Amino acid sequence: GAVVSQHPSRVICKSGTSVKIECRSLDFQATTMFWYRQFPKQSLMLMATSNEGSKATYEQGVEKDKFLINHASLTLSTLTVTSAHPEDSSFYICSARGDTIYYGYTFGSGTRLTVV
Amino acid sequence: LAKTTQPISMDSYEGQEVNITCSHNNIATNDYITWYQQFPSQGPRFIIQGYKTKVTNEVASLFIPADRKSSTLSLPRVSLSDTAVYYCLVGQTDSWGKLQFGAGTQVVVTP
Numbered sequence: 001g002a003v004v005s006q007h008p009s010r011v012i013c014k015s016g017t018s019v020k021i022e023c024r025s026l027d028f029q030a031t032t033m034f035w036y037r038q039f040p041k042q043s044l045m046l047m048a049t050s051n052e053g054s055k056a057t058y059e060q061g062v063e064k065d066k067f068l069i070n071h072a073s074l075t076l077s078t079l080t081v082t083s084a085h086p087e088d089s090s091f092y093i094c095s096a097r098g099d100t101i102y103y104g105y106t107f108g109s110g111t112r113l114t115v116v
Numbered sequence: 117l118a119k120t121t122q123p124i125s126m127d128s129y130e131g132q133e134v135n136i137t138c139s140h141n142n143i144a145t146n147d148y149i150t151w152y153q154q155f156p157s158q159g160p161r162f163i164i165q166g167y168k169t170k171v172t173n174e175v176a177s178l179f180i181p182a183d184r185k186s187s188t189l190s191l192p193r194v195s196l197s198d199t200a201v202y203y204c205l206v207g208q209t210d211s212w213g214k215l216q217f218g219a220g221t222q223v224v225v226t227p
Contacts, residue, residue: 006159034214043203044160044217093159095215105215107152107159 006108023094138204
């Protein structure tokens with residue numbers, strides 16, 4: 001089945017630094033990837049839609065200059081949290097769809113970001 | 117994507133059947149119903165998907181009435197490892213639409 005690999009699984013960084021999270025589709029080509037953020041005891045909140053070879057589309061209220069998304073190939077999308085602050089601490093999850101009919105989205109295992 | 121409504125939480129004992137009903141009154145003709153399961157600190161996992169009537173796989177069953185305004189996920193003989201949040205989503209799978217998650221249902225299974 002379709003597998004999405006997300007790395008790292010957890011990261012701790014200092015306030016003011018940047019962190020990059022990778023999302024890879026291992027056995028299929030993902031023309032579209034999605035990035036979510038999830039705070040404790042809450043549901044997943046869609047941050048942005050990443051399309052291969054074009055700019056990401058951000059949801060309302062998500063700062064595109066803070067959350068940089070790059071989808072340079074059909075198997076890799078990256079989310080960079082720039083100038084991270086403690087309030088950016090959260091669980092970040094990516095999801096991917098291939099370019100063929102597939103009856104569900106495949107999700108990565110998530111990245112726990114802690115900003116200290 | 118159609119809006120969905122689910123119970124916030126459900127408790128069950130091991131070995132029992134758990135049924136979670138999701139309301140989606142505004143479901144469109146081309147919309148499919150998909151359920152995901154999420155364990156703490158993990159990404160959601162696809163469980164089952166259906167369009168109408170009944171769908172069954174090795175994990176669960178999905179019952180969809182004729183009007184398709186609701187659906188029920190049935191987990192047979194739950195175990196402690198079924199403790200998770202279950203999300204019901206409604207949308208087209210042949211479009212490139214976004215998946216927007218509702219609140220989900222926290223299922224807690226106790227011995």
